[in-house]
Amino acid sequence: MTSFPTIVKIETFIPATDGDGKPHCELPDTKCGVSTPMSGWEKYRENRTSFGIDVLGSLVCIITASDGTQGVATGFGGPPACWLIENHFARFVVGADPRDTNLMWEQMFKASTYYGRKGLPVAAISVVDLAIWDLLGKIRREPVYKMIGGRVKDGKIPFYLTGPEPTHARRMGFWGAKVALPYSPKDGFNFVRRNFDFLKAHRQDLGDDFPLMVDCWMSLDVQSAIELAQACIDEKVKINWFEEVLHPDDFDGHKLLKQRMPQVKWTTGEHEYSRYGWVSLPFLPRNHSNPALTPHARCSFRKLIEDRSVDILQPDVMWLGGLTELLKVSAQAAAYDIPVIPHGSGPYSCHYIMSQLTASPSSADIANSADDKSIAAVFGNLFLNEPVPHGGSIDVSDAPGFGLELNPACTLLPSSHFLAPNPEVGLSHTEEEVLVQKAAQKLARINGSAKTNGVKH
Secondary structure (H helix, E strand, C coil): CCCCEEEEEEEEEECCCEEECCCCCCCCCCCCCCCCCCCCCCHCCCCCCHHCCCCCCCEEEEECCCCEEEEEEEEEEEHHHHHHHHCCCCHHHCCCCCHHHHHHHHHHHCCCCCCCCCHHHHHHHHHHHHHHHHHHHHCCCCHHHHHCCCCCCCCEEEEECCCCHHHHHHHCCCCEEEEEECCHHHCCCCCHHHHHHHHHHHHHHHCCCCCCEEEECCCCHHHHHHHHHHHHHCCCCCCCCCCCCCCCCCHHHHHHHHHHHHCCCCCECCCCCCCCCCCCCCCCCCCCCCCCHHECCCHEEEEEECCCCCCCCCCCCCEEEEEEEHHHHHHHCCCCCCCCCCCHHHHHHHHHHHHHEECCCCEEECCCCCCCCCCCCCCEECCCCCCCCCEEECCCCCCCCCCCCEECCCCCCHHHHCCCCCCCCCCCCCCCHHHHHHHHHHHHHHHHHHHCCCCCC
């Protein structure tokens, strides 16, 4: 019996130009700014790129098996993520059986716990994980969705569209539209009224029967979120859901929102990482004189799920830890019958949606064309065959892996072109390797000194 191929190499690259695989991260101009946590500063109010949402950029990870098969994925993190993958995470992947997805994930995550848990390190783990799944599918000659449960939904996946002009979403056949909230509490005392007027105008343009969602992008507080939702209820401006209204770590705030307004749909999860986070535990000592000093332990998606603080979870498979971790979060949500609508991520999310009953039969896409009147590929021209919605929906390909083929016309810069040489002591060296290296350096200095002393002047 032929042995199963093992992983022999992992490589990282960054696109040479913005069009080569740069994921879309900014909405087209709303003409009135976008509400964000940075809205308090005028120079950063107009759009998210002004304060550097795209500063890290994207990367491509290619993993090669012993039979020559290659798995490919793109992700978030740019050169810093490349450094982490090449110098830390590679040791847990090279030599491994690509079927051991849980083992590799746990080792990468737990080995980086002391500096990771969220943000960039977990985003780096995500792209490695996605590349492993792509590799495994290609070795098995199966699409990823067939390896994680198979098709559980009939037909295509319907999409909703995010963009400043919801009427375009209806014209192009999407089931709903999402708009970015324009004003934050930093925009003056009447910001709630201004937001309400903005939403009312869109509702009038759309009519009452087309779903409209609102992306608040972590920019509101509990009181202002309640005031805005109540104004929409009072004036019969129907909103399908309010998304990410609070800071991601404000779990008590999310719980309070649901308690105060159970009739409103609240969603979040885009900026949560892994299945861990903050939660109060009964066995931890409480400070009754100052509750703020009561210690807490970590739990993120779990806290949101157990408290039933949100109606829909929206994890991003390219950020929270890849497909391996998304499946775990999805299983947590399934136990509470909380639907999951992955945030963006194009074909990676589609394979999850097609194979999981917990996944809502819908996904998101960004109106990232220059004119906001058509749909472009999420990853630009990085892939030759990235699917985009037609008539508001997508069918999942049966091509092996994620079914994506790198565009040979894209220029990818290997990490060796932009990463500095490894530091003398760093994540890439064991203690034994450091001792050997130091001994070699000492010997080189002695030899160099001897040669210098022998030179005649």
